[in-house]
Amino acid sequence: MTSKIVGRCSWAVAQKIIPNAHIMCQRAFYRPGYCFDLHDHDYAEFFYIEQGSAIHHLGRQHKQLEAGALVFIHPQTIHALAAPPRESLIFTNIAVSLDLFRNIEKRYADDPRWPWRQSADPQVFFPRGMNKDVLLQRCKDFEVPEVACDRLGAEAFLMDILYRMLRGYGEHSTYPDWLTQLDEELSDEAFLSEGPAEIAARYGMSREHLNRCIRNHCQVTASVFITNKRLEHACRLLRFSQESITDIALASGFPSHSHFYRSFKKERQCTPREYRLQGQGVFV
Numbered sequence: 041m042t043s044k045i046v047g048r049c050s051w052a053v054a055q056k057i058i059p060n061a062h063i064m065c066q067r068a069f070y071r072p073g074y075c076f077d078l079h080d081h082d083y084a085e086f087f088y089i090e091q092g093s094a095i096h097h098l099g100r101q102h103k104q105l106e107a108g109a110l111v112f113i114h115p116q117t118i119h120a121l122a123a124p125p126r127e128s129l130i131f132t133n134i135a136v137s138l139d140l141f142r143n144i145e146k147r148y149a150d151d152p153r154w155p156w157r158q159s160a161d162p163q164v165f166f167p168r169g170m171n172k173d174v175l176l177q178r179c180k181d182f183e184v185p186e187v188a189c190d191r192l193g194a195e196a197f198l199m200d201i202l203y204r205m206l207r208g209y210g211e212h213s214t215y216p217d218w219l220t221q222l223d224e225e226l227s228d229e230a231f232l233s234e235g236p237a238e239i240a241a242r243y244g245m246s247r248e249h250l251n252r253c254i255r256n257h258c259q260v261t262a263s264v265f266i267t268n269k270r271l272e273h274a275c276r277l278l279r280f281s282q283e284s285i286t287d288i289a290l291a292s293g294f295p296s297h298s299h300f301y302r303s304f305k306k307e308r309q310c311t312p313r314e315y316r317l318q319g320q321g322v323f324v
Contacts (some may be wrong), residue, residue: 049081051137058185062140062194065179070094070129075122084141084156086112087121088175091130095122098160106216106253108172110165112155115141117162132179140194148202155202166216175201215257218243226269232293236262270294271307278316285312 054064067090070076078097087110094105097120105111113119115138123129141156148154155163178197182188215223222239225231234242239262240250251262258265274292277283283291289300289312304312 047079049079049083051081051083051135054083054135058188061182061185061188062137062191063182063188063197064135065132065182066135067130067132067179070121070123070131072123072128073125074129076120078118078120080116080118081113081135082115083138084113084115084136085133086110086136086155087131087133088172089129089131090172090176092127093124094129094131095124096120096162097122098162101161103161103164105164106166108166108216112157112163112165114156114158114162117158117160119162132176134179134182136194136198140191140198144195144198166220216253219253219257223269226266227273229273229291229293232266232270232273232291233295234293235266239266266293267303268307271304274300274304274312275308275315278312285316288312 055061058064075095075097078099089105089107089109089111091107093107094109096103096105096111099118121129121131145154145156149156155165157163178200182194182197187193222243236247236250240247243250245253247262254260254262254265260268270292274288274294277288277291278285281288285300286297289297292300294300294303301312304310304315308315310318
């Protein structure tokens with residue numbers, strides 16, 4: 041799969057479809073293996089991966105994007121989107137006129153949550169506060185010239201998208217939906233005994249893919265991610281329950297007391313019993 045630079049996507053050319061538009065939306069389908077040419081543009085854009093996965097070419101970098109990813113492209117960023125060799129891709133692209141973009145950027149670029157960073161590595165979000173159907177319906181509205189040319193309506197659309205997207209901004213704002221769900225499940229004793237193989241099978245993915253995704257989003261392996269969740273649960277029980285340490289080890293998903301002891305001491309630099317006593321000292 042190769043790409044070549046062919047030049048710039050121009051807003052003036054795009055406006056031949058809808059003259060005087062402030063926002064233009066287009067839904068695209070890529071057959072397996074199709075790759076658009078590397079390009080930049082004189083406008084801002086963002087795109088939403090609806091179905092399938094994508095390969096995002098960024099000069100010498102190549103990023104894998106999963107369904108649900110919302111990617112913000114700053115003007116003049118050189119990039120190209122491609123479908124994997126054996127999977128088709130459906131995405132919606134939203135182009136924003138430079139005039140409208142600069143006007144909003146001037147007001148909000150200092151906010152740390154501002155998604156259009158001038159970087160060779162565009163920001164990728166998996167927004168938890170935004171409904172996919174709402175986004176796609178609003179994009180469809182901009183196929184009507186009267187809507188696309190309404191500057192106030194265009195700005196209201198962008199602000200609404202940013203508000204919905206950034207409501208979930210925080211520690212897990214860039215998690216894909218399945219990883220957010222897994223993170224929540226691993227607060228429940230019913231799931232803590234599962235290892236990477238069981239979790240991968242339950243989510244319909246290979247263990248390698250699970251490990252790669254967790255490493256990309258959390259900077260640790262799947263095994264470490266799971267162990268950390270088990271230890272968080274064990275710490276709560278040690279501090280706020282009267283259960284025996286052996287029972288806590290089993291309730292937290294550890295296969296044995298010795299495994300629990302080794303993992304706990306390595307992470308917390310103390311034994312489970314010492315941790316429990318420290319907590320009791322706080323409240324006495």
